[in-house]
Amino acid sequence: MALLKITSPHAHTAQSTASVMRLVLLATIPGLIALTLFFGWGSLINILLAGSVAVFCEAAVMHLRKRPVMFYLGDNSALVTAVLLGLALPPLAPWWVVVIGTSFAILIAKHLYGGLGYNPFNPAMVGYVVLLISFPVQMTAWPAPLPLYAEGVSPPEFLASLQIVFGLPGVETVDAFTAATPLDTLRQNSGLLIAQLYEQDPLFSLARWAGAGWEWVNLGFLLGGCFLLYRRVFTWHGPVAMLASLSLCAALFYDGGSSASHGSPLMHLLSGGTMLGAFFILTDPVSSATSNRGRLIFGALIGVLIFIIRSWGSYPDAVAFAVLLMNFAAPLIDNYTLPRTYGHKKSRRATEKKE
Amino acid sequence: MRKVWDLIGGVHPPENKHQSVQLPIGVLPLPEKLVIPLNQHIGAPAKLLVATGDRVLKGQELAEPTGLVSVGVHAPTSGTISDISEYPIPHPSGMAARSITLIPDGQEQWVDHVGIDTTYSFQDYSPAKLLEMIRHAGIAGLGGAGFPSAVKLSPRKAITTLIINASECEPYITADDMLMRERAEAIVEGVQILSYILGGPEEVLIGIEDNKPEARAALEPFVRDTHIQLVSFPTRYPSGGEKQLIQILTGREVPSGGLPADIGIVCQNVGTAFAVQKAIYFGEPLISRITTVTGRACATNRNYEVLIGTPIAHLLAHNGFDEHDCSRLIMGGPMMGFTLTDPDIPVIKTTNCILAASREESPTPPPSQPCIRCGMCAEACPASLLPQQLFWYAQSHNHERLEAHNLFDCIECGACSYVCPSNIPLVQYYRASKGEIRKQAQEKIKSDRARARFEFQKARKEQEEMAKAAKREARKQAAEQAKAMTAERGNKPQGSEDIVKAAMARAAESQTSPAEQQARLERGIARAESHLHTVEKRLETIREEGSEQQQEQARAAVEDARRRLEDARRKRAQLDEATGSPDTDKVMARLQAGPRETLEKKIASCKERIAVTRQKIADSDDETLKAALTSGLEKQQAKLADAQQALAELPDNTPDTPVTRETTDAAANAIAQAQARAAATRDLPAEEKLRQTVVALEGRIEKARAKLDEARAGESEYVNALQAGLEKLQDKLLDAQQQLNAIATQPSAVDDDSGDAASSAIARAQARVAELASMSEEDKLRETVTSLKSRLEKARIKLREAEAERSEHVDSLRTAAEKLQVRLTEAEQQLAEYHP
Known part of the structure; x- marks a missing residue:
């Protein structure tokens, strides 16, 4: 009888890396729907474009590295990177922006470091930052949210959007649809009290809590994040720490809603890429801290950095920078945040030689 | 209701226990042969008491414990010993070990055996006596590790809590469950004996997972009026791990590298308690155990009271085993069991389950994907380790980091591998790394010893060198003194008398010593002779009954004694020659x-x-x-x-x-x-x-x-x-x-x-x-010159030899030769001057 020699355990969960990645993709749907509802077809086009570029790049690299291409494509990790980048990019961004960003993310930020599991930085955020620094004009052109359109005017249809993205003649350029984001508005505000601003600016006056359209996008990502938490794809430590520290900073510098205020905690929580960052970006396990205690620190510091860069920096949003900066710090955090092992009095340090 | 603590981490794999609890514990017909390994426990293998061809009775001791950490093995039935040789044993490595093959005669004839006197209670016996009975009944932990129970029951520290492990957290296994359902009274009696041996701990807890309500119900009536408490806790793997069970029941942790006894706790398996009861009450040794035969490759899933030594093929044959549907044959559960490569391997004292997994149950594992550090393993780890980091460092063989991440606190429960979405065989990496580190540690000890030896040797050589240098210095000074004296004496006309006196003194000195030397040598010869005689005698006795190694040693000793005697005789002969024939x-x-x-x-x-x-x-x-x-x-x-x-x-x-x-x-x-x-x-x-x-x-x-x-x-x-x-x-x-x-x-x-x-x-x-x-005077000088010349010549020859051999003495030899040369020149000059 031919009996196999396999070591224990002999049982295994049905869960696979591919299914985890699939869950993540699934969880982006509420946010994507909100983006599409309020900002048009741009995000969907971004995702489709980025996704195909990512899969192509991944396959090309695997072919070059002489690995089984289909086996590695099957883990869906390139797709996740592409989708997250596509969601972060401004809708209706020119196609070449998407292509450059995605290929940089896959080729340089991921595979140059050894591929899945070895990249020290979040590939999607590396792609995003490269684009933001290289093409600030294209990267800051966000379309206006749906409520801000005048009566009778509507955002471009799917085909028109495609034409805009691929720069085909015959339609208006994206400039015709752009508007300031809540974060921009707040940063440029110099004379108005927060209450006045909320009253006067349609971006806020037409919104329920924090900024027309944006609040729903963020709530969509929050919903997706909760789903992933429920499915135990990641632990609560990172996202909760980040959201808490961001709220705390915002509350500290709210300044009673004066003209010098940096915005309310709610505004910060529901603006820009906060929720996308909290549940989809900083939870990237490869580049984040390892232990739960480490993730608390990692998340909290990202929250602080987001607030600092948003308030005193000159970029439209801060999630990408904050995450990348903390990616640098993750190994250091790991060194000091080993959990206390069963039977030990206290936790050890990763570099410790003798207890 | 007693408070229980939560298990840290853990997983909840499909239990698959219901299949094997449908039928009561069964008994199989006697197999054609039984194979009983000498080492079924942790510790020294038992020492053989029988020989091939012996007829043995059921329960007869076949091998006795050697040393403290060891237990004996007993004949599971009456029959004839047909073979004692290397046989594949249940071990993850698939290795073979010395085993006794017993052909049953079907008579089931028991050896004389008695338990404690039934007119007394076990409490009338001393714990030491009971421990001796347990040791001789061959009882080793039935939970899986097989640690000799008598050793575990004599801890050096006071025990406050006795925990009976009835958790049986591994999927598929129901051996303890069925034992509790059917033999509850005996188990409780066994627990009471254990408690008595341990000096009556404050708490005696039987820990059962909450998925075994029938077992709990069976035990309840017997523990009602005792100090034994039944404690249930949520089903979660690996709650039955000794350290984990202690944590669940007491909230305390066994210190890393320590034993439960260090915190006043002793843990025993429920099956062990049953075996102890049989040994104490009836004097029956451990010759059978309850084993679950399960898995979808078997038509019948059921528990059996199996004789130790029964080939697994025999178990499978009686359960409708489908060879073609079986993907793996596992001894133990699906989480920590190991695969068997040979169905002829026997059941031993620690065999709680035979799992014949079908292809559907245990498909061939897919190739592993890269680790994405998702951290699911860390969530599942009951020891609060970071399996993903351990994996990372195991891959790069970074042993320092592995130890800093407490690799050796890993209990290899397999929870991390179970949840890993990338299908990485994490536990295998840890086992391999542990092996590497252990090996390295041993090598380090070895090399440390070698270094110490080398340094000692160096120090000794230096010391010898220094002693030599001191001697040389002393000789030089003596020579200078002698020179000075000669110079003085040269002026005295009657110098010859002094020389005679000196010679007399020397003669007197050397004259007493030969006699002494002779006496000493004679004594030495006598001693050597008697020693030789003794060792020769010993060699003869050993030749008759001793082992080969002993013979070898004795032979060497005789050789040595002979050589010494020869040495002594030769020395004596030399002395005789030196002193025996003077030319007076x-x-x-x-x-x-x-x-x-x-x-x-x-x-x-x-x-x-x-x-x-x-x-x-x-x-x-x-x-x-x-x-x-x-x-x-x-x-x-x-x-x-x-x-x-x-x-x-x-x-x-x-x-x-x-x-x-x-x-x-x-x-x-x-x-x-x-x-x-x-x-x-x-x-x-x-x-x-x-x-x-x-x-x-x-x-x-x-x-x-x-x-x-x-x-x-x-x-x-x-x-x-x-x-x-x-x-x-x-x-x-x-x-x-x-x-x-x-x-x-x-x-x-x-x-x-x-x-x-x-x-x-x-x-x-x-x-x-x-x-x-x-x-x-001239002649004297001439003689000096001649002697110096010959000495110089000799010195040069020596120097040449030393140079050829690159000896370390080259320098000193060269100086000596140069000195001789100088003295020769001086003497020649004097001689020339003397001659007008």
Whole structure:
């Protein structure tokens, strides 16, 4: 009888890396729907474009590295990177922006470091930052949210959007649809009290809590994040720490809603890429801290950095920078945040030689 | 309701327990053969008590425990031992080990066995007695590790809590569950015995997962009026791990690297409690156990009371095993069990489950994907480790980091691998790394030892070198002193007398020592002979009954003894040669010879020298040496002519008057003195020797006594031998003392040999005096030059050899040669100056 020699355990969960990645993709749907509802077809086009570029790049690299291409494509990790980048990019961004960003993310930020599991930085955020620094004009052109359109005017249809993205003649350029984001508005505000601003600016006056359209996008990502938490794809430590520290900073510098205020905690929580960052970006396990205690620190510091860069920096949003900066710090955090092992009095340090 | 704590981490795999609890515990027909490995437990293998062909009875001890951490094995049924050889045993490595093959005769005939007297309670027996019974019943932990129960039940610390592990957290396994359902009373009795042995701990807890309500219900009536508590807790793997169960039930943690006993806890498996009850109440050894046979590749899933040694193939055959549907045959559960490669492997004391997994249940694992550090493993780890980091460092063989991440606290439960979405066989990586680190640690110990040895050797060599240097220095100083003295003496006309005195002193010194040496050597020879005799005897006895290794050792000892005896004899022979045949007559004759004879001798010696010198000239290549030799030759010839002249002038009837009366007188004087001394010491040796023998014997007796005491303290088996040796020594001492007394009252005969050394030394001294007396200053110088030359030549040869061998002494040899050269030049110069 031919009996196999396999070591224990002999049982295994049905869960696979591919299914985890699939869950993540699934969880982006509420946010994507909100983006599409309020900002048009741009995000969907971004995702489709980025996704195909990512899969192509991944396959090309695997072919070059002489690995089984289909086996590695099957883990869906390139797709996740592409989708997250596509969601972060401004809708209706020119196609070449998407292509450059995605290929940089896959080729340089991921595979140059050894591929899945070895990249020290979040590939999607590396792609995003490269684009933001290289093409600030294209990267800051966000379309206006749906409520801000005048009566009778509507955002471009799917085909028109495609034409805009691929720069085909015959339609208006994206400039015709752009508007300031809540974060921009707040940063440029110099004379108005927060209450006045909320009253006067349609971006806020037409919104329920924090900024027309944006609040729903963020709530969509929050919903997706909760789903992933429920499915135990990641632990609560990172996202909760980040959201808490961001709220705390915002509350500290709210300044009673004066003209010098940096915005309310709610505004910060529901603006820009906060929720996308909290549940989809900083939870990237490869580049984040390892232990739960480490993730608390990692998340909290990202929250602080987001607030600092948003308030005193000159970029439209801060999630990408904050995450990348903390990616640098993750190994250091790991060194000091080993959990206390069963039977030990206290936790050890990763570099410790003798207890 | 007692508070329970949460298990840290853990997983909840499909339980798959219901399949095997449908039928009661079954009994299988006797197999054709039983294979009983000698080592089914942690510790030393048991020592064989039977031989091939023996008929044994059921329950008979086949092998007994050796050492503390060991248990015996017993015959599971009556039958005949057909074979004792290496046989594949249940082990993750698939290795083979010494096993007894028993062919059952079907009679099930029990050996005489009794438990405790039923008129008494087990509490009337001492815990030590009960422990001895458990040890001899061959009971080792039935939970899986197989640690000898008697050892675990005699902890060094006070025990406050006894925990009975009835958790059975692994999927599929129901052996403990069924045991509790059907044999609850016996289990509770066993637990009470365990509790009594441990000195009645404050708490006795039976921990059961909440997925076994039937088992709990079965136990409940029997624990109602006892101090035993049944504690249920949520089903979660690995709650049945010893450390995890302790944490769940008490909230306390076993210190890393420690034992539960360190925190006053002892953990025993429920099956062990049952086995203990059988051993104490009925005297039945552990010859069977409950084993679950399950898995979809078996048509029937059920628990059996299986005889230890039953081949697994026998179990499978009775359960409708489908070979073609079986993907893996696992001993133990799906989480920690190991695959078997041979269905003939026997069931042993720790075999709780045979899982014949179908292809559907355990498909061939897919290739693993890269680790994305998702951290699911860390969430599942019951030891709060970071499996993803451990994996990372295991891949890069970073042992320091692995140890900092507490790799050795991993209990290999498999929860991390179970949840890993990338299908990485994490536990296998940890096992391999642990192995590597252990191996490295052993190698380090080895190399540390080697280094220590090397350093010690170096230090010793340095010390020796220093001692040598000190000796050299002392010799140099002595030489300088001697030189100074010679220079002083050179001014004194009567120097020859001093030389004689010095020679006498030396002679006196060397004269006592040979006798002593001789005595010592004789003693040594006697000792060596008796030692040889003893070892030869021992070798004979060992040849008859000892093992090969012992024989080898004895043979070596005999060889050694023989060599020593030869050594001693040879030394004795050398000593005899050195002291035995002195040339006194010659010297005396020479001293007493008349002038004619002296002259004739001188002529002869001169002629001889001339011949030698001529030969040397012919042989030599060195021009300067040739020149020197030629000048020496001329002088010799002149001397020869002088002597011949003198002889011719000598009147034929000249009386034998000494030529140099003064010198001869002094010499005669010295001789007289030395002879007197020699005579005095000649009487001594026999007595002295004996006295020394007595002293030596006393010393040896002292040592022998010390050894004997030591052996007695260590209960060594050599006590008798040592005792006999001591007695012999005492007899010898008595003999020697008697002899000594006899000698003290009656002077012994003169020992001829011992005087010879003295006379020879005297003779040598006299010869030298005579030579010096007859030699002119020029001759002395000439002789010095010759001797220096020969020494220089020797030194050069040595130096060349040393250089060829690249010896470390090259430098010192070179300096010595240079010094000789200088001295030679000086002597030659003096000689030249002397000759006008």
